[in-house]
Amino acid sequence: MTPSPETALPTDLFADLDRNGPIPLYFQISSRLEEAITRGALPAGARLQNEIDMAAQLGLSRPTMRRAIQELVDKGLLVRQRGIGTQVVHGPNPSKVGLSSLYEDLANTHRNPGTIVLERHVVPAPEFVAAALGVGEGTEVLFLRRKRSADGVPVAIMANHLPISFADVTAEQLERNGLYQTLRARGTNIRVAKQRISARIATEEESAILDIESPAAVLTLERVSFDNAGRAIELGTHCYRPDQYSFDSTVVAR
Amino acid sequence: MTPSPETALPTDLFADLDRNGPIPLYFQISSRLEEAITRGALPAGARLQNEIDMAAQLGLSRPTMRRAIQELVDKGLLVRQRGIGTQVVHGPNPSKVGLSSLYEDLANTHRNPGTIVLERHVVPAPEFVAAALGVGEGTEVLFLRRKRSADGVPVAIMANHLPISFADVTAEQLERNGLYQTLRARGTNIRVAKQRISARIATEEESAILDIESPAAVLTLERVSFDNAGRAIELGTHCYRPDQYSFDSTVVAR
DNA sequence: TAGTGGTCTAGACCACCTG
DNA sequence: AGGTGGTCTAGACCACTAC
Numbered sequence: 001m002t003p004s005p006e007t008a009l010p011t012d013l014f015a016d017l018d019r020n021g022p023i024p025l026y027f028q029i030s031s032r033l034e035e036a037i038t039r040g041a042l043p044a045g046a047r048l049q050n051e052i053d054m055a056a057q058l059g060l061s062r063p064t065m066r067r068a069i070q071e072l073v074d075k076g077l078l079v080r081q082r083g084i085g086t087q088v089v090h091g092p093n094p095s096k097v098g099l100s101s102l103y104e105d106l107a108n109t110h111r112n113p114g115t116i117v118l119e120r121h122v123v124p125a126p127e128f129v130a131a132a133l134g135v136g137e138g139t140e141v142l143f144l145r146r147k148r149s150a151d152g153v154p155v156a157i158m159a160n161h162l163p164i165s166f167a168d169v170t171a172e173q174l175e176r177n178g179l180y181q182t183l184r185a186r187g188t189n190i191r192v193a194k195q196r197i198s199a200r201i202a203t204e205e206e207s208a209i210l211d212i213e214s215p216a217a218v219l220t221l222e223r224v225s226f227d228n229a230g231r232a233i234e235l236g237t238h239c240y241r242p243d244q245y246s247f248d249s250t251v252v253a254r
Numbered sequence: 255m256t257p258s259p260e261t262a263l264p265t266d267l268f269a270d271l272d273r274n275g276p277i278p279l280y281f282q283i284s285s286r287l288e289e290a291i292t293r294g295a296l297p298a299g300a301r302l303q304n305e306i307d308m309a310a311q312l313g314l315s316r317p318t319m320r321r322a323i324q325e326l327v328d329k330g331l332l333v334r335q336r337g338i339g340t341q342v343v344h345g346p347n348p349s350k351v352g353l354s355s356l357y358e359d360l361a362n363t364h365r366n367p368g369t370i371v372l373e374r375h376v377v378p379a380p381e382f383v384a385a386a387l388g389v390g391e392g393t394e395v396l397f398l399r400r401k402r403s404a405d406g407v408p409v410a411i412m413a414n415h416l417p418i419s420f421a422d423v424t425a426e427q428l429e430r431n432g433l434y435q436t437l438r439a440r441g442t443n444i445r446v447a448k449q450r451i452s453a454r455i456a457t458e459e460e461s462a463i464l465d466i467e468s469p470a471a472v473l474t475l476e477r478v479s480f481d482n483a484g485r486a487i488e489l490g491t492h493c494y495r496p497d498q499y500s501f502d503s504t505v506v507a508r
Numbered sequence: 509t510a511g512t513g514g515t516c517t518a519g520a521c522c523a524c525c526t527g
Numbered sequence: 528a529g530g531t532g533g534t535c536t537a538g539a540c541c542a543c544t545a546c
Contacts (some may be wrong), residue, residue, distance in 0.1 A: 083544030199453035217471035393511030
């Protein structure tokens with residue numbers, strides 16, 4: 001296979017780099033590169049200049065340029081081969097990935113999210129909740145159950161258990177901003193989550209809430225989220241209407 | 255919240271570093287650290303020494319030490335906070351993640367994988383296959399359909415379309431080694447994949463093959479895989495028995 | 509042989525958090 | 528004020544690929 005011809009980068013792509021501002025240089029570079037790829041200015045299969053020349057042209061050190069490129073390799077937009085170069089991955093849909101909330105997912109795809117809080121109780125933690133949150137069994141925790149919709153169509157039923165320190169979270173906050181944004185406003189940032197995606201037949205009650213005909217399949221997600229300090233913050237047990245929601249991701253071999 | 259006391263690393267944890275061999279230093283370090291965490295030698299919540307001291311103790315430069323730690327941050331095993339330090343994430347199950355084949359997943363969990371090739375044809379590419387593989391509609395492609403099982407229990411029905419250049423892949427190779435390993439043996443390494451996970455009700459035929467009672471839910475995966483050079487190599491359309499398989503992952507906020 | 513990315517070093521300055 | 532991680536520089540040598 002003949003390597004693709006080298007694609008010179010548009011000279012103005014990296015104009016206006018802010019060398020003193022708070023935004024890291026590598027991030028400014030990778031953002032502009034990503035935008036050029038998704039815009040199509042760098043088509044699938046295009047080969048980039050080598051990183052040393054690019055660094056020199058931009059007046060950067062090589063490690064900084066490498067880091068910018070590596071960001072996009074990790075996102076699955078670029079592939080690199082020693083001795084060959086760096087190329088844009090084929091394929092039409094650069095899909096989103098990672099740790100986002102349903103609320104943000106829907107907003108990003110321009111669907112108008114809606115929330116109804118179905119239940120909100122302080123309950124003693126069942127065994128599986130206690131294990132996930134790292135508290136003693138029977139410890140009081142906050143239980144939430146919400147119905148989520150997009151443009152008026154039911155999308156998901158989401159159940160959450162949180163440590164009792166979040167017991168002052170109100171239904172109004174949840175319906176207005178979503179759970180993750182509410183947590184952020186309280187200074188709690190989710191950093192890591194461990195999750196399991198599976199499927200099952202919806203119960204009669206779920207079918208009614210989601211407005212689907214039994215028997216129906218639902219997509220399920222169990223997720224334990226951790227904050228900056230590595231503490232368990234939230235256990236989520238959700239089910240989604242598969243015709244309204246799916247999990248898209250780009251995975252990269254390590 | 256008081257920061258956890260600093261945990262001194264076992265002095266022998268990093269003995270026998272090979273400074274001249276082919277294995278990168280950062281990888282040797284991160285592997286040993288990961289092993290110490292999963293083994294429990296570094297318990298959940300433990301705070302590591304600062305990276306500068308660790309680098310000095312091991313006779314490494316700080317960037318190399320940083321890279322080793324960053325590997326584990328990206329895997330979701332560690333969290334870092336400026337001004338605070340590096341801590342081990344809570345939670346019991348450091349789960350696997352990323353781009354693996356079903357065959358490897360099953361082998362890793364000590365379940366004996368089995369494969370039966372149900373279909374193997376060269377067919378003209380339907381529109382959705384042509385779009386995914388970046389070939390013209392109607393171009394000949396290889397179509398495979400396999401039944402996968404673990405310890406004799408049906409787990410999945412996997413359908414794949416590949417470019418015609420892989421038409422010499424035999425049923426025997428697939429049943430013996432799985433698709434990805436067969437591709438690797440031919441010098442094709444999957445580097446990136448874009449995938450979508452959803453769910454639906456199984457068809458009667460699928461229920462029969464998977465040995466489940468209708469109506470049943472199946473977990474579905476659509477995946478387009480790309481090689482080192484960014485070329486589309488494979489389109490997979492799979493369905494899984496949710497009681498036998500689920501998608502576990504650890505996600506990290508960017 | 510020439511060109512590419514992969515690794516590693518030895519520093520520097522800065523931003524953020526805690527006391 | 529002191530300690531932490533976050534960023535950046537300016538080099539060096541090596542491994543792999545192509546011709």
